[in-house]
Amino acid sequence: MTEQPVGSSSWDGVLSGFILYLQIERNASKRTISAYASDLAAFVSRVQLEPDAVTSPVIRQYLGQLVDGAYSRRTVARKMSALRSLYRYLAQDGGVESPARAIRSPKLEKRLPDFLYIDEMLALLALPDRTTPVGLRDRALLELLYASGLRVSECAALDVADVVRSGGVLRVLGKGRRERIVLYGSKAQEAIEEYLLHSRTKWAQAGTTALFVNQRGSRLSDRSMRRIVEQYAARIGTTKHVSPHTFRHSFATHLLEGGADLRTVQELLGHQSLSTTQIYTHTAREHLMRVYEASHPRA
Numbered sequence: 287m288t289e290q291p292v293g294s295s296s297w298d299g300v301l302s303g304f305i306l307y308l309q310i311e312r313n314a315s316k317r318t319i320s321a322y323a324s325d326l327a328a329f330v331s332r333v334q335l336e337p338d339a340v341t342s343p344v345i346r347q348y349l350g351q352l353v354d355g356a357y358s359r360r361t362v363a364r365k366m367s368a369l370r371s372l373y374r375y376l377a378q379d380g381g382v383e384s385p386a387r388a389i390r391s392p393k394l395e396k397r398l399p400d401f402l403y404i405d406e407m408l409a410l411l412a413l414p415d416r417t418t419p420v421g422l423r424d425r426a427l428l429e430l431l432y433a434s435g436l437r438v439s440e441c442a443a444l445d446v447a448d449v450v451r452s453g454g455v456l457r458v459l460g461k462g463r464r465e466r467i468v469l470y471g472s473k474a475q476e477a478i479e480e481y482l483l484h485s486r487t488k489w490a491q492a493g494t495t496a497l498f499v500n501q502r503g504s505r506l507s508d509r510s511m512r513r514i515v516e517q518y519a520a521r522i523g524t525t526k527h528v529s530p531h532t533f534r535h536s537f538a539t540h541l542l543e544g545g546a547d548l549r550t551v552q553e554l555l556g557h558q559s560l561s562t563t564q565i566y567t568h569t570a571r572e573h574l575m576r577v578y579e580a581s582h583p584r585a
Contacts, residue, residue, distance in 0.1 A: 297330050300337050304375050313459065315439045316508070325368040337376065342385045345369060349389070363391040400526050401535040407432060409522045411473075419485035420501070424514055426474070426481035427498055427506075431515070431530055433474035435537035435555050438530035442508040444497040446486075449478065458556070466556050 305323060308314040314322075332351070333344055345366075352362050366389065373384035402410065411428055415421030431441060440458050448457045454475050456468040489503045490496075496505035511530055519528030526532070534555070541551050 296336055300372075300376070301326055301330075304372050307375050308371075315437075321364065322368040322371065325365045326372060329365070329369060340385050342388055345386055345389055366391045400528075400532050401539045402524070402526070402528065402532060404540060406522060406524060407533075407536055407540075410518055410528075413518050413521055416480070419488055422477075422481045422485045423498065424518070426477040426485075427511060427514060428518065428533075429474040429477040430470055431511075431533040432537055433470040434468045435534045436468065437534065437556075438508045438511050441530070442498070442506060442511060445495040446482070446497050447495065449497060451475070451479065464556070466553075468554065468556075 301323070305319060308319050308322065329348060333340065333348055335344065349362055349366060352365065370386040373386045377384050411432065414425035414428065416425060430436070434456060436458065443459060444456065454470050456470060457465060458468045459465055486499060489501055490499050491503035494503060498506040500506050500510060515528060515530050538551050538555060
């Protein structure tokens with residue numbers, strides 16, 4: 287890496303354009319954008335090259351330095367994903383050939399997602415106090431996350447107009463700004479109706495379109511949703527780290543355990559690839575094995 291040092295202005299323009307692309311074109315989450323921005327800033331600082339001077343050997347050497355620096359495979363893979371996405375954007379925008387295209391990310395062990403058993407989920411859903419506006423909102427949020435399998439960013443972005451209240455249907459703008467139809471059941475419908483009638487009407491500012499709002503009347507953020515989920519999860523005594531994504535995992539696992547086919551679950555989750563959904567079959571199978579071993583006299 288002995289070529290001319292990078293000028294900050296060249297990378298500043300590239301990275302600001304890429305971040306804008308992630309926000310507008312890809313509809314990426316704030317967490318993803320923040321991670322990619324941090325990873326790319328570290329790469330620029332390390333290699334000290336102009337964007338079009340970066341080659342495949344440069345990236346391989348950089349990844350090797352990360353591995354030698356005791357970074358985990360998962361962290362290295364994330365940093366590689368940031369580089370691959372950046373150069374894919376540059377190839378589309380300015381015809382730059384991607385030096386990252388031929389480089390494979392480190393192979394990762396598949397981690398089975400945490401999920402709540404049905405009795406744990408029901409215990410958690412029963413916790414919000416239905417006699418208070420906050421409790422009604424929290425109940426509607428928890429019920430909808432479990433009934434729909436939404437990503438927390440998708441849930442935070444919902445407007446009242448996205449909810450087809452008579453049919454148990456949501457219009458959701460997911461990853462890559464792809465719109466899909468999501469179903470939700472009668473319990474979530476009931477909880478949403480109560481919340482809209484007795485909570486949102488008390489809080490929502492004039493002109494606010496958001497479905498879920500805080501007590502100041504503005505849109506409830508995905509960070510606030512995570513905090514709400516964590517607060518209720520702490521009360522059921524589980525040792526698992528429970529997040530809105532745990533609700534998504536539980537949604538998929540319980541559907542498969544109940545007999546839903548993989549293609550249906552794929553559609554409901556909004557996965558482009560069936561292989562992304564297949565990880566839940568392992569989770570469901572492991573759970574069924576535990577139930578069988580604990581229940582069958584000849585197990």
